[in-house]
Amino acid sequence: xxxxxxxxxxxxxxxxxxxxxxxxxxxxxxxxxxxxxxxxxxxxxxxxxxxxxxxxxxxxxxxxxxxxxxxxxxxxxxxxxxxxxxxxxxxxxxxxxxxxxxxxxxxxxxxxxxxxxxxxxxxxxxxxxxxxxx
Amino acid sequence: xxxxxxxxxxxxxxxxxxxxxxxxxxxxxxxxxxxxxxxxxxxxxxxxxxxxxxxxxxxxxxxxxxxxxxxxxxxxxxxxxxxxxxxxxxxxxxxxxxxxxxxxxxxxxxxxxxxxxxxxxxxxxxxxxxx
Numbered sequence: 001x002x003x004x005x006x007x008x009x010x011x012x013x014x015x016x017x018x019x020x021x022x023x024x025x026x027x028x029x030x031x032x033x034x035x036x037x038x039x040x041x042x043x044x045x046x047x048x049x050x051x052x053x054x055x056x057x058x059x060x061x062x063x064x065x066x067x068x069x070x071x072x073x074x075x076x077x078x079x080x081x082x083x084x085x086x087x088x089x090x091x092x093x094x095x096x097x098x099x100x101x102x103x104x105x106x107x108x109x110x111x112x113x114x115x116x117x118x119x120x121x122x123x124x125x126x127x128x129x130x131x132x133x134x
Numbered sequence: 135x136x137x138x139x140x141x142x143x144x145x146x147x148x149x150x151x152x153x154x155x156x157x158x159x160x161x162x163x164x165x166x167x168x169x170x171x172x173x174x175x176x177x178x179x180x181x182x183x184x185x186x187x188x189x190x191x192x193x194x195x196x197x198x199x200x201x202x203x204x205x206x207x208x209x210x211x212x213x214x215x216x217x218x219x220x221x222x223x224x225x226x227x228x229x230x231x232x233x234x235x236x237x238x239x240x241x242x243x244x245x246x247x248x249x250x251x252x253x254x255x256x257x258x259x260x261x262x263x264x265x
Contacts, residue, residue, distance in 0.1 A: 052257050
């Protein structure tokens with residue numbers, strides 16, 4: 001037997017104005033980006049699993065994985081993964097600071113938001129500059 | 135009908151909703167793993183870039199040091215736990231149908247557990263067998 005709520009309410013209930021009517025802001029965009037990068041990292045964990053499995057499988061299979069990853073598309077995926085790591089790491093620290101009671105004013109939320117964006121940029125640049133120089 | 139003397143509704147009880155003295159554990163473990171992951175991720179990135187550099191011999195040698203192997207095991211353990219907790223929140227937010235939500239949770243949790251087991255075993259097999 002279906003519950004009353006599902007049969008009657010579900011179709012006729014009016015919807016409140018949805019996400020699209022709101023102007024994009026630093027706070028909202030950074031919030032959804034935290035979730036998106038988190039989801040990307042959970043999916044991208046497959047790369048890490050693949051890497052350790054390749055290490056455990058021997059030099060021959062490792063070389064095969066390296067051959068695939070050295071393609072520009074593979075490099076692009078790894079670059080994207082690194083950006084997601086640094087954003088989620090930086091913004092995660094911002095979240096932890098909120099949990100400890102810091103940066104909770106509107107000003108603090110905005111200031112720490114810009115710091116996170118800058119940190120993401122700097123960490124990504126530093127990492128890839130080091131990769132190319134090594 | 136029995137009189138309901140607690141603050142919780144009968145429906146809430148029978149569906150396992152609300153706090154049963156461990157309502158905060160999901161929230162807390164998400165933060166605990168997050169704090170642990172900060173140094174682990176930084177150590178891992180630095181090692182990948184400066185010590186391993188994508189080289190097979192160097193990577194295997196790196197993993198055979200007890201400290202590095204421990205970092206890797208902790209990173210994978212905390213990482214997959216953190217990811218599973220996060221995925222659970224996302225699923226609970228976007229799946230309004232209870233059956234589909236439960237199915238998605240089961241699939242994601244089992245998949246994450248399988249990936250964690252595979253990667254942890256791989257690390258141990260490199261760190262222990264040849265070391």
